[in-house]
Amino acid sequence: MTVLTSAGDKIRFIILMSATLAVMSLGVIRLMKIQLVDGDSYLQQSVSSGTAHQIINAPRGEIADSNGNYLVSNKTGFNAVIEKAFFPSEDSEMNRIILKVASLLEEENEEWEDVLPISADAPFEFLPERESDVARLRKRIGVQVYGTAEECITAMERLYGIDPSLSPRERRVAAGIRYTMAMRDFSVSNRYTFAEDISMAAVVKLKELTYDLDGVNIVQEAVRVVNTGDVIPHLIGTVGAISAEEYEKLSGQGYALNDSLGKGGIEKAMESTLRGKKGVRTLEIRNGSVVKDEITEDAVPGNTIKLTVDSNYQRNVQTILENHIYWLQNQTSDKAKGTKADAGAIAVLDADTGALLAAATAPTYDLKEYLENYSAVANGENSPLLNRVTSGLYRPGSTFKTITATAALNEGIISPTDTVDCRKFYTYWEDWSPSCLGFHGKLDTVGALRESCNIFFYDVGRITGIDIISNYAAAFGLGEEMGLETGRGVKTGYIANPDTFEARQQVWQAGNVIQAAIGQSDTYVTPLQMAGQALMIANRGVRYETYLVDSVYTYNMTSLVSKTQPVTAAVIEDKTGSTFRTVIDGMKEAAAFEPYTYPALKDYYTSSYLLSSLPFEAAIKTGTPQTTKSDTGSSFIGFYPADDPDIAFAGYIENGDYSKFMIKDIIEAYYNREVRIAPINGLSEEETAERLADNEEMSDENE
Numbered sequence: 099m100t101v102l103t104s105a106g107d108k109i110r111f112i113i114l115m116s117a118t119l120a121v122m123s124l125g126v127i128r129l130m131k132i133q134l135v136d137g138d139s140y141l142q143q144s145v146s147s148g149t150a151h152q153i154i155n156a157p158r159g160e161i162a163d164s165n166g167n168y169l170v171s172n173k174t175g176f177n178a179v180i181e182k183a184f185f186p187s188e189d190s191e192m193n194r195i196i197l198k199v200a201s202l203l204e205e206e207n208e209e210w211e212d213v214l215p216i217s218a219d220a221p222f223e224f225l226p227e228r229e230s231d232v233a234r235l236r237k238r239i240g241v242q243v244y245g246t247a248e249e250c251i252t253a254m255e256r257l258y259g260i261d262p263s264l265s266p267r268e269r270r271v272a273a274g275i276r277y278t279m280a281m282r283d284f285s286v287s288n289r290y291t292f293a294e295d296i297s298m299a300a301v302v303k304l305k306e307l308t309y310d311l312d313g314v315n316i317v318q319e320a321v322r323v324v325n326t327g328d329v330i331p332h333l334i335g336t337v338g339a340i341s342a343e344e345y346e347k348l349s350g351q352g353y354a355l356n357d358s359l360g361k362g363g364i365e366k367a368m369e370s371t372l373r374g375k376k377g378v379r380t381l382e383i384r385n386g387s388v389v390k391d392e393i394t395e396d397a398v399p400g401n402t403i404k405l406t407v408d409s410n411y412q413r414n415v416q417t418i419l420e421n422h423i424y425w426l427q428n429q430t431s432d433k434a435k436g437t438k439a440d441a442g443a444i445a446v447l448d449a450d451t452g453a454l455l456a457a458a459t460a461p462t463y464d465l466k467e468y469l470e471n472y473s474a475v476a477n478g479e480n481s482p483l484l485n486r487v488t489s490g491l492y493r494p495g496s497t498f499k500t501i502t503a504t505a506a507l508n509e510g511i512i513s514p515t516d517t518v519d520c521r522k523f524y525t526y527w528e529d530w531s532p533s534c535l536g537f538h539g540k541l542d543t544v545g546a547l548r549e550s551c552n553i554f555f556y557d558v559g560r561i562t563g564i565d566i567i568s569n570y571a572a573a574f575g576l577g578e579e580m581g582l583e584t585g586r587g588v589k590t591g592y593i594a595n596p597d598t599f600e601a602r603q604q605v606w607q608a609g610n611v612i613q614a615a616i617g618q619s620d621t622y623v624t625p626l627q628m629a630g631q632a633l634m635i636a637n638r639g640v641r642y643e644t645y646l647v648d649s650v651y652t653y654n655m656t657s658l659v660s661k662t663q664p665v666t667a668a669v670i671e672d673k674t675g676s677t678f679r680t681v682i683d684g685m686k687e688a689a690a691f692e693p694y695t696y697p698a699l700k701d702y703y704t705s706s707y708l709l710s711s712l713p714f715e716a717a718i719k720t721g722t723p724q725t726t727k728s729d730t731g732s733s734f735i736g737f738y739p740a741d742d743p744d745i746a747f748a749g750y751i752e753n754g755d756y757s758k759f760m761i762k763d764i765i766e767a768y769y770n771r772e773v774r775i776a777p778i779n780g781l782s783e784e785e786t787a788e789r790l791a792d793n794e795e796m797s798d799e800n801e
Contacts, residue, residue, distance in 0.1 A: 150183060150286050150381040153354065154393070156374030157320035157653065159400030161334065161364060163409040164648060166655065168325050169334060170365075175295035175321030178203070178210075178304060178314065180279075182286045183381075185313030189259025193272045195311050197264075199304065200271050203293055206300040210293040211339065213281050214274040220266035222247040234342060235277070281342070283355035291356065295321045327465035328416075329409045330457055332485035333584055333646060334465060335363020352376070364403065364646065367583040371650055374400035399653035406453035406648045411446075414767040415456040419444050422760050423460055423751065436732065436755030443486035443750055445629040446764065449743035451664040452633060452642030454582065455768070457626070459486040488582065491591055491622040492750050495721025496550045497735045498571075498617025500635060500681055503543050503555075505570040506562045508670065508677040517542050520553040530609060532556060547684025547719060548691050552616055559615020567615060568595040573668045574641065575630035576623045581643025581667060591627060594619035617721055628735050628748035630667075635685070635717070636737035636746045638678040639670040685717035686740050707759035714739035716765065720758050732757035738765045 161170040178199065186192055203210060215228035215235060224232050224247050236245055239253045254273040255262055262269070275292075284290040292314070293300075301316055308314065322337050338361045340348070345355055353359070359373070360366035377397030382390035419442055426439040446456040461482040463475045476483055484490065506512045520538035523531040534552040538545075546554035559567060572578055577591040592598045594614035596606040602620065613619035626644060634641035643665040650659040672678055689709045709716045718736030725731050732751040737743040745768055751757045 148383055150383065151394075152287055152289065152379040152381070154377035154379055154395075154397045155319060156376055156397040157399040158322065158337065158358075158374060159372035159653060160402045161372075162402065162404045162655070163329065163407055163412075164405060165408060166404065167409055169329055169405070169409070171323050171325055172320035173323045174318050176298070176301045177294050177317050177319055177321075178292040178296055178300070179317055180284070180290040180292055181313050181315055182284060182289065183313075184315075190261070191312075193258065193260055193276070195314060196272055196275050197268055198307070199292060199311060199314055200275065202303045202307070203296065203300055206297055206303065208293050208296050208300050210275070211278055211282075211291070212274040213339075214270075214277045216247045216250060216270070216274075218267075218270060220270070222251050222266075222270065230343075238280070239277075281355060282339075288354055288356050324465045324469065326409060327467065328462070329412050330405075330407055331463055331465040331468065332459065332483075332488075333363045333457060335365035335367075335584075336361045336465070336469065337365050363584050364405070367586070368403055368647065371403065372400040374398055374653075401659055402651045402653055402655050403647055404649045404651060404655075405646055406448070406455060407457070407646065408455065408771055411767060411771045412456045412458070414771070415444055415446060415764060416458040416460070416462065418760050418763045418767065419458045419460050419749070422757070423754065426751070426754050426756070436751065436753070438729070439751050439754030441480050441486065441752040442754065442757075443490055443625040444747065444760070444764065445487050445626045445749070446745055446747045446768070447629050447633050447644060449633060449636045449737055449746045452581070452630075452644050452667075453648065453662075453664075454626075454644055454646050455745065457485075457487040459484070459490070486750070487625050488580075488585055489590065490624055490750065492625070492731060492733065492752075493621060493723035493725065494576070494617040494623055494628055495723030495731070495733050496617055497628060497631070497719045497721040497733050497748075498576075498615070498621065499547060499550065499555050500685065500719050500735070501571050501574055501576070501631065502559050502562065502567055502615045503547060503681050503684065504574075504635075504670070504677060505566050506558045507543065507680055508570075508673050509562070509566055510674065511562050511566075512543070512558060514543055514676060514680040518546070518551075518554040518557045520551050522553070524553050524556045524612070526557070526560065527609065532612065543680050544684040544687060547681070548687035550688070550720070555615050556612040559612050562615070564595050564611045564614060567611070568593050570670070571621075573670050574634050575627050575667065576621070578627070580626055580630055581645060581665065582626070583646050591623040592620065593623075594621040617723060625748050625750050628733065628750070629746055632735040632737050632748055633746040634668070634670065635678060635681060636743040639672050640666060641668045643667045682717050682740060685719050685736065686715050688720065689716040689718045689736070689740070707756075707762055709762055709765075712738070712762065712765060714741070716740055716761065717743075718758065718761060722755070725753070729753055730755070734758055734761060736761060744768070 157172050160168055160172060162168050186195070200210065213231070215225045215231040217223045217225060235250060236243060239250060239257055241250050241253050251269060251273055254260065254277060255269060258273065258276040260269055260272045264272070279290050282288070282290055304311065304314060304316060337358050340353060340355065340357045340359055344359065345353060348359070360369040365372065375398040377393060378395035380392055380394040423439045423442060426436040429437055442460050444456065444458040445454070447453065448455055461478060461480050463478065463482045468475045507514065517540040519540050520534055522537050523533050525531055532552070536549070538549050538551045538553070541549060541551050541554050571593045577589065577593045579585065579587065579589050594610065598620055599606040599610070610619055614621060630641055630644060645662050647662055649661040651657065652659060709718070716736060716738045717740035718734055721733040722730045723733060731753065732755045733749065734757045735748045737746040745765070747761070747764055749757050749760060
């Protein structure tokens, strides 16, 4: 708490608070509009007569979870800007004002944009990993290709009339801001945003000195705010200033050099929906006086997006994943496995639509921290910026056996009652005998899925052939684009087959098919694709595209603009009438099966992993894919309830084990989640629910 120790302090405090209230009152009246200070007098210095048009930025659409809780929204913030029409034209005066504003902001620990790729302090050096920006700088200021950072600073001193007698720090600040102004196309129609969302203390200081800061103004605009940074940060993305490369591509779409746009995730994928439409303010000037000032084109806010993810369920699934990794790392049993676990992912889909319900990845990060301290997040242990759900590539292991079984059964290569005799070693070849984990004896498809018998699937894979297996794997979505908005047009992963081997300059051999049949070899897929695989089995041969955007609303969510409808991505016709029933029966037995390797953990962990305690049967398949000669991962796919699925899911633990232990918690968290619809515009929860229901009914009628 600040202590006022003198009468002078008290008087200054009263003056400060009065000024603060005055500024806030003014802001409420002029919210979202460009404000000019002493416009007539300043205008006489630079413009005599004519018409000037100024751009009014539109508030960006907001992003809400499935219950309408805002993950990313806008708040009213104070921005320090420079208006070209009222800014001095002499370099010396420009630089004086710039340095004065920077000094005032620095006193209040405020930051400003600086795109100059040169270190902030002497000795000046180019910033790392900014080669293209450095090349652009040299070209723009006329420095030779091999010019040093110090030579660039000197060139900018000449170009911008910066006094060389200033301190190195002042020279760098002035050069950085002048260069940024040029890069942001500072002009009468494009004011320059010096600093965004500054504190009230900084606002007051700048307002107190408006008489000495020609062209500097405080405006109120919508500022992007991350409300819940821990919910799918990889898929939400960020908003940032447009780059020169982006401007070259987007200038024809109405973007300016001082614009912001989505930089990743939904912010980027849904840019055209969120962006809104700029407005125009027109000033008519006669003899240096503003005679007409009107909004000739209203700014239209962007639309708001409602996602398919429930924030609370997402947090619960994230906690389930992180707790399992922690448990693996801290086992004390001498029979413990998976103690080197350090990362993983879980994806949960709506079985009826393909909507993404949860996407947990570990390690993860908080979007707020990312925006405040990017380098700390980027350099975090085990790559927290990697979204392992959509971009982590893993061997699926034995979860792939469901695909091999489907292919062989559906093509009539085997029947549900055909058996293979497992004697631990596969002896088809004289010089190579790959093994199984046990002596299983004669097993049919259901039994082989329950026991996860390698010998059964070695033999079935060999007689089925890689072409059929590979085609079925693609239909299941492995190695394919999943439809998710943030990854459209991008195929991730690949299936082991002759084409993959040729592309990787490897030689395909006949024996490779049996490794491919059990999810080993060069098959690498994402957890999201594995969840899509589970979805197709759950729907008996129908796979839907995965999507994250549930619906689009007007800015304040009062009117529904569009609602995402399920899109069929692939269909596998059940040619036998029993193909999927057989595979699902095997997955049911796998869910109820307790392998002999579990007793050492049973007393401690039984209540957490036993799926038999659930109200209905579950259907799952687990895997233990080999990653190195000595290390394995742990994977699972599944759906619940087995006979009328609500959700399909998949997960993977890097260097871990017992991933099955998470499944019961994932299922229970889904059914125990509390669904509370966030009120709209002061409406009650009941009124909001009715409004949303009416909107969706209208949407269904229009389909």
